[in-house]
Amino acid sequence: MSDAFLSVRNLYFTYDDGIEALHNVTLDIYRNELFVLFGPARAGKSTLLRLCNRLSDLSEHTERQGAITLNGKDIFAADINISALRRRVSMVFAIPTPLPGSIHANLVYGLKLAGIRDKGELERRVERSLRQAALWDEVKDRLDTSALALSGGQRQRLCLARSLALEPEIILLDNPTSGLDPISTATVEESLYELKQRYTIIMVPHSVQQAARVADRAAFLLNGELIEVGRAERMFVHPQDQRTEDYITGRFG
Amino acid sequence: MSRQQANKLAVGVLTVVAAIVVIPILLVIVYVVWQGLPALSWAFLTEAPRNGMKEGGIMPALLGTILLTLGTAIVSFPLSIATAIYLAEYAGDNRLTRWIRMAIVNLAGIPSIVYGLFGLGAFVLFMGFGTSILAGSLTLGIMTMPVVISTAEEAILAVPQQFRTVSLSLGASRWQTIRYQVLPHALPGIITGIILGLGRAAGETAPILFTVAAFYVPELPRSIFDQTMALPYHLYVISTQVPGMPLQIQYGAALVLLLIVLSFTLVATLVRTQMRRRREW
Known part of the structure; x- marks a missing residue:
């Protein structure tokens, strides 16, 4: 396996209210893999995800120790361009939030801010990202209608497309199928296989079952600590740690 | 008493109380319209007062009020x-911002005559603007700031937090997020605050008393350093300072002032409903 693309070293993160969300977490994520962070509520999964593109900066008065490097470069370094970082490591939230405005406006919002003015380039990215998110056929004739008129599943795919349009290197998916019906869930899961050919994906899954279905490698987090990390086909069948096994087999959580 | 009876009684009492609040306002409006309407004419709006203000119209005062309202807008907004924006988006909760907020709350409660005296001291005398449109606009502008700040801040805070998070996550800077995702959605509320502030500025007498208002100037102002007549002060003058003033002219001027202030409120309401209807979330 090649060198780590994103590496997390001895990461501690404590929120304003004194709750320690992450405790000494160390792991490596490689290019073009689908890496799953799973565990019960309050395990620190979302916190870790938000640290990867520094959306954690928005949570005030926090304690942070340790390092995250992207391609060897410390993302907390003073000279890092946060906007550029968030375009390279793009987040899709659990609750899909289209911005008010048209479907098209949602897709080009980040692109225009990134300084892309060329109309042809914008249109090319709009179509390609919608196709990658499996939404193109449903919305290609109504790109100028309100994004808020879309159904829940379509919204989720729009938000995915919005991230993809930025042509990021890493996509952070925070429970991308929450609130979706089984068919939409299957659509999203299928598109993940396509996506990881081009992108590196870090995902917090909806359930252990989903984690087992989609992951290449997985990490089990519990109360902010990394319990176990490994290849999915091994981990979900022969977990090494008793706590992982208890969680996977449904004895808690 | 059964539950239904108690309910009916409560609704009845509340209706009466609400009516008691509304009736005096309606009576004032109806009375001023009834007394003032006969005086209204094109000439009344476009002619200067004549013959010791006992004849003619209110044009210089009307124009003065329009100019002062504009000046207030330019200073205040x-x-x-x-x-x-600073308070809602940038300032944390620290000693400085607590002081700023306390200052704003207190400014809102200061009697308008105190603003007038402050304007006299600060702008007319200390800065040497003299009794002028500039000094009056600055005074009125400062007076309207608390209400505009509070309504604008509320409108900004009412924009859902997720829009900011999403915008930032797509690589927008903080200012770009405010510019493209916060201010457009806060605009209806901000505009409402602005118009209500202007309505108040247009109707106030005390702040302009020492800073800009002229008892009577035959010609129109030519620069922001000139004095001007203004409708509220003109109304005060012709109601109390001119013996033998025809009642009709007094009520005519009162009606015009009332219409100006009411139209500000009306426009504010219309803008708000219109923009709320277009709002998508």
Whole structure:
């Protein structure tokens, strides 16, 4: 396996209210893999995800120790361009939030801010990202209608497309199928296989079952600590740690 | 008493109380319209007062009020909105911002005559603007700032937090997020605050008393350093300072002032409903 693309070293993160969300977490994520962070509520999964593109900066008065490097470069370094970082490591939230405005406006919002003015380039990215998110056929004739008129599943795919349009290197998916019906869930899961050919994906899954279905490698987090990390086909069948096994087999959580 | 009876009684009492609040306002409006309407004419709006103000119209005062309202807008809004953006989006909760907020709350409660005296001391005398449109606009502008700041801040805070998070996550800077995702959605509320502030500025007498208002100037102002007549002060003058003033002219001027202030409120309401209807979330 090649060198780590994103590496997390001895990461501690404590929120304003004194709750320690992450405790000494160390792991490596490689290019073009689908890496799953799973565990019960309050395990620190979302916190870790938000640290990867520094959306954690928005949570005030926090304690942070340790390092995250992207391609060897410390993302907390003073000279890092946060906007550029968030375009390279793009987040899709659990609750899909289209911005008010048209479907098209949602897709080009980040692109225009990134300084892309060329109309042809914008249109090319709009179509390609919608196709990658499996939404193109449903919305290609109504790109100028309100994004808020879309159904829940379509919204989720729009938000995915919005991230993809930025042509990021890493996509952070925070429970991308929450609130979706089984068919939409299957659509999203299928598109993940396509996506990881081009992108590196870090995902917090909806359930252990989903984690087992989609992951290449997985990490089990519990109360902010990394319990176990490994290849999915091994981990979900022969977990090494008793706590992982208890969680996977449904004895808690 | 059964539950239904108690309910009916409560509704009845509340209706009466609400009516008691509304009736005096309606009576004032109806009475001023009834007394003042006969005086209204094109000439009344476009002619200067004549013959010791006992004849003619109110044009210089009307124009003065329009100019002062504009001046107030120019002074108050950039400052107020910048302050609201700072307080809502940038300022944390620290000693400085607590002081700023306390100052704003207290400014809102200061009697308008105190603003007038402050304007006299600060702008007319200390800065040497003299009794002028500039001094009056600055005074009125400062007076309207608290209400505009509070409504604008509220409108900004009412924009859902997720829009900011999403915008930032797509690589927008903080200012770009405010510019493209916060201010457009806060605009209806901000505009409402602005118009209500202007309505108040247009109707106030005390702040302009020492800073700009002229008892009577035959010619129109030519620069912001000139004095001007203004409708509220003109109304005060012709109601109390001119013996033998025809009642009709007094009520005519009162009606015009009332219409100006009411139209500000009406426009504010219309803008708000219109923009709320277009709002998508």
